Amino acid sequence: MAGGQHDGVEQEFLTDLSRLGALHQAHLARKWSLRAVARVIGLSATTVSEWLKGSRFPQQPDAFTNLITLLRAALAEAGIDLPPGDRHLLDPDAWRARHQAVARQRAEAVSAGIRRAQAAAALADAEVRARFAALPDKPRPVAAWTAQQLGVHPAIHGTTDGADSAFVLPDYIERDHDRQLRARLDKAAASPQTVMVVVRGESCTGKTRTAYEAVRACLGGWQLVFPKDADSLLALLATDALMPRSVLWLNEVQDFLAGPVGEAASAALRRRLEEPGPGVVLATLWPAYHRALTTTPEPGNDKRPHARALLGPVVPVDIPGLFTAKDLENLRAGAHSSLTVADRTSPGGTITQTLAAGPQLADHYEQAVLPYGPYGKAIITVAMDARRLGHTSPLPAALLKAGAPGYLTEQQCAAADPDTWFAHALDYARTKVKGVAAALEPVADPNGMGALPDVYRLSDYLDHHARTIRCNAFPPDSFWTAARDHAASTADLEALAEAADQRGRYGIAADLYQRAADAGGTGALAELAWRHGRAGDLGGAEQLYQRLIDAGDTGALAELANLRQRAGDLDGAETLAQWAADAGDTGPLVELAWRRGEAGDLDGAERLALRAAATGNINALVRLARRYEEAGDLDGAERLAQQAAHIGGRDAVIRLARARERAGDAEGGKRWRQFGL
Structure with missing residues (x-):
């Protein structure tokens, strides 16, 4: 029977029930109220009311048959003779047969839905297994991970009779930071979001052991995945294999965020934090790395914006380097030999450092x-x-x-x-x-x-x-x-070259950059091109920038345009600037427009400013309008300002008006406000 037919049979059943309810209301309601009828058949008045309205299918077949029998007897006692078309409404046997038919139909529909759900679940499970099979590092239950596998340092042997290769894990001494961390994890487990938790401490202060014990205590029923490098992390996040109730374990997270693909990893983690949870990204790192990754850089030197946006909002749980007097008291209450030796040989309470030797x-x-x-x-x-x-x-x-x-x-x-x-x-x-x-x-x-x-x-x-x-x-x-x-790697060469450069060893830096460029490092190639240009070797710089352009580096278009411009080849610079604008960088067009204006070529400057504005950058138009204003050409200034307002919005011009007013030029501010109307 088709789905529509199924629906029709049940609907006809419910429609007849509502007709039966109308008969009760018309002929029996005074003598046999719904409450009285419900009491006789052993149900609530609400249930009987919903049955007789046709809004609810009866789930108790015996009680339903008793209801029909009761209404039939009551109508007969009242002397009500129904029309031939309604007499079937009082036939208990007919109702029983119809009820069974509808019940079978409903059971078949539920069974079909279950089968569909099971098939969908099996397909989803197969897809998940396929994604997991391709991962170099796979999720496993938290309980399946050992401390050693998660990067906890082995401790010193407290006795001399242990095997040198044995992994020693002393009894754990809970401290104040443990309670802070576990409160964070408990809150994260109840959150609908994925939450990042950072455990911060110096080397050998017990960051990893602290995190390991907290995860086992608070998230023991979850899954945990431990990517061993940034490439594995990116693969994990790209395949969407990190399911809810999972811990992403990033021990020494600086190795993921500060390396060659650190920004890509940081961006992928930020996207993961926007996904539903519950889930935890648990990271450990040193304070120096945390500072390096979160400190706002000087303008124009922002190399890790995604890492800073990822870590900046997270308040770390800090691991102290020393045991307090209370911590030492708790330690001495235990009997583990490693802790006893560490207590005896640790000046100033440096227990964890001694444990790790x-x-x-x-x-x-x-x-x-x-x-x-x-x-x-x-x-x-x-x-x-x-x-x-x-x-x-x-x-x-x-x-x-x-x-x-x-x-x-x-x-x-x-x-x-x-x-x-x-x-x-x-x-x-x-x-x-x-x-x-x-x-x-x-x-x-x-x-x-x-x-x-x-x-x-x-x-x-x-x-x-x-x-x-x-x-x-x-x-x-x-x-x-x-x-x-x-x-x-080329990334290592580039990092070492930068370190030499920062220390004033420019010859060494150039040598390393050259080696990295020869090995295919585009960052080194760009650095060498810039150095050639700074040294006045425009021909050498242009050759290097051309190599970058050939490799698909659109940023090199802007640099090469600047070189051509400094060499006096404005037409060549303009062509490259347009290519850069087509690739999304309008800076060279704005710069060329300014230089054309400086040279007195206002028509050329306006042409370039309009081309930059066509891509959404109105800076050149605004600067040129100010030049017209300063030259006394208020009509020209107004014309360009209005075009800037049309493209960038009136606020763009109003901001310039406010800047003039703050500088004490009230009249200039008034004119710019008028330009934006």
Whole structure:
């Protein structure tokens, strides 16, 4: 039976019920009220009323049949003889058969709906599984993650009988910041939105352990996904695989937001926070990185607007570096051997740092002992300088080896065995202090088990340590040569070049930029082009900008237009400026219009200003109108101002009027207000 027929059968049933209700109202309501009828058949008066209005299908078939029987007897007792067309309304058997037919029809409809829902759910489930299968890092239940997998540092062994390779996780001591963080997560779990939570603290203060314990306590029934790099994060967000009731775990979030694709990752995370929840993006980072990513830059030097917009509104949960007296009291109430040793050996309450062997690791670096310590210290220092100056990728062994000689004395270099010194240096740098942490650590293979060959990661604590002890140190020549020849990526080369440039080593910076440009780095190519132009080498700069344009960099059109303009080729500059405007950058057109006006070519200036205004940029029109005004051509000024008001709105001209008035030029302000009418 078709859906329309089904609907018709039920509607006819309900229509007849309403006719039966009309008969009750006309002939029986005084003697048999709805309340009296309902009492007899054991239902509420409201239910009986809805039945007899035809607004509700009876769900109790026996009570419904009793209602028909009661009304039939009452009408017979009252001597009411119905017309032949209505007599079927008092036949209990007929009603029972009709009720069964409608009930079957309704059951079939529900069953079909369930089957459709099940099919849709199966399809959606298959789509989700397909999306998840393509991800390098997949969501898993929170309970399926271990502290070690989520980046918690192993603690020192409290006894000497444990295996050196064992992962030690001491008893957890809750502190004030734990209560703050858990309150945030509880609130996020009840929110309809996705919420970002930031845990901020110095190296080895327990940020990751704090976050791990809080997620387990507050969001234990959720899913958690831990992308290992920015590319994995972007893939996760692009496939929309982050479902509600999920934690996105971003340990050391600066590695995601400050790298080559940091702005893309920041923008994707901002979009995710606009999606329905509940969901949590949980990030940990150091205060210095938080400051670098959230501080408002100087005008024209904003390299991370999305990262700042992402982190700026979030009030971090700060992790103190020291245990308070109360914290130490709670610690001493436990019996875990690691905490006992940490308490005994931690000056000033630096419990977590000691647990992760930070001070001992720094001592291992600073007090490098013979015969191989100085060589180990040299390659560790290369790694320190590379990291603090912007090399964010894993550090190639070739870079460490080539950079080391400049950190050694002539005697140390002469005493080194050319065939074995580097192997011994690596052994020293990879020695685990207290069986926990090493200065140089292996980098896990993202595609399988084991470590990537010939690359290393500097210990987090030593990275932090280096930014204090070497903040003013400039690396030797061997470092820069090694960086030029062995840096892991063009982004690393560009970052190191920028660091050299900021320190006034322009020749080194140019050398690194050139190497990055040769390797395909468009940022380096743009920097070199700008440098050539600044040095007066317009031909060399134009060649470099042309390479950028050929590579699809529309921003280079504007720079090349400026070069042509400075060279006096205004027609060529105008052509390039128009191309830049077509690509969305009207700045060169505005600049050319101003220069034409400066040269006295007001017709040319107006033509260019109108072309810029056609794309929505009225600045050139306004500036030219002011020039006309200052020259006494008020008609020309009014004509251009009116065109600016027509394109940019009257407010655009009124703002200029207010600026004149603030400068004390009341008459000029009055004229500009009139221009905007």
